[in-house]
């Protein structure tokens with residue numbers, strides 16, 4: 001490809017030579033006319049393509065670059081290459097930007113981009129949820145005017161963003177947010193917010209649990225400590241005093257032992273695998289064992305009846321089921337006054353297996369029923385402790401049942417009695433032992 005100026009120079013030189021030749025052969029008037037005509041044609045040619053170029057520049061697109069002749073062919077093909085390259089790199093940039101925006105939109109955390117005056121530049125859908133913002137209306141507005149939770153304004157103006165700010169929201173739903181500002185780009189900031197409601201709940205449960213365990217252990221320890229101190233203060237404890245103190249100390253030690261055993265059982269159930277090893281459990285034998293145990297606990301104060309016992313066996317973990325059913329039976333004995341009746345049953349209903357323990361005991365008011373399986377939830381603390389309860393029995397039942405995909409149903413009427421039924425799915429049932 002010849003350079004533009006060289007092409008022009010050749011063309012003009014050719015025209016000059018031709019004009020001189022024509023002038024020499026036909027007279028100078030003809031030569032001049034050829035020179036002028038040639039120059040006008042050349043000028044028209046340039047103007048024609050210049051006009052095409054100007055029109056293309058109004059909306060430049062590589063597929064609309066005009067075709068040219070002579071020097072204009074070089075100009076247009078060079079323009080085509082450049083504009084194609086530009087359009088490719090623009091497409092690449094647009095794709096990269098789109099990917100970043102899509103990633104921001106899909107983020108499970110809320111993200112808000114703030115300008116140097118803390119005005120909202122961009123926000124993702126999660127930010128709409130966390131701060132009740134509007135993606136169109138709120139862009140360009142000061143974030144401090146829109147996020148009005150107590151503490152946020154101080155956090156924004158304090159300029160110390162090393163620690164996140166905890167926001168406890170009550171509207172529209174109860175939510176705990178961990179909010180952090182991250183400066184970037186020398187003037188801008190990212191406002192990031194993470195929903196930590198679940199984590200906060202777990203921490204609260206954990207704190208309550210530790211407090212409850214400490215509280216449960218403190219009473220028996222105080223009692224034992226008190227007796228020991230009294231004994232130590234006596235110059236010579238008489239056998240009578242010792243005999244009086246020892247059973248009480250043993251009772252408290254037993255209480256601590258039960259608590260620790262229940263805690264260990266719970267911890268094993270909570271930390272072990274979600275499923276359990278299944279074996280064929282002979283329900284007739286298990287119900288018989290439970291009846292004997294109930295009689296042992298009752299010491300003849302109640303009537304224990306084995307109401308029904310289907311021949312079907314159960315696929316389950318025998319020791320876990322024994323522990324769960326044992327807790328239900330023990331509760332029935334403990335919360336039923338003397339002369340009451342406790343009925344155990346294993347029957348088939350609507351294709352499912354139902355183990356139930358009914359009592360004619362004190363009953364449970366409806367508002368307590370949904371919370372019975374919470375750890376340390378007790379309706380009457382004194383009565384529970386007085387009968388050797390740890391407040392963990394039904395929590396253990398809940399865990400064991402979850403591992404057997406079974407459901408607990410509680411029906412109760414105050415002062416008339418309760419029925420705790422455990423429903424097992426058909427796939428846990430097996431024909432006779």
Ligand code: ADP
Pocket residue numbers: 327331332335359361362363364372373377378379380384385388389390391392393394395418
């Ligand atoms: P606890 O060791 O206190 O018995 P549980 O977890 O076994 O703990 O039971 C939780 C609470 O549920 C008990 O404190 C008691 O108030 C109530 N409860 C459980 N079973 C019965 C029942 N059969 N009759 C009346 N109340 C019951």
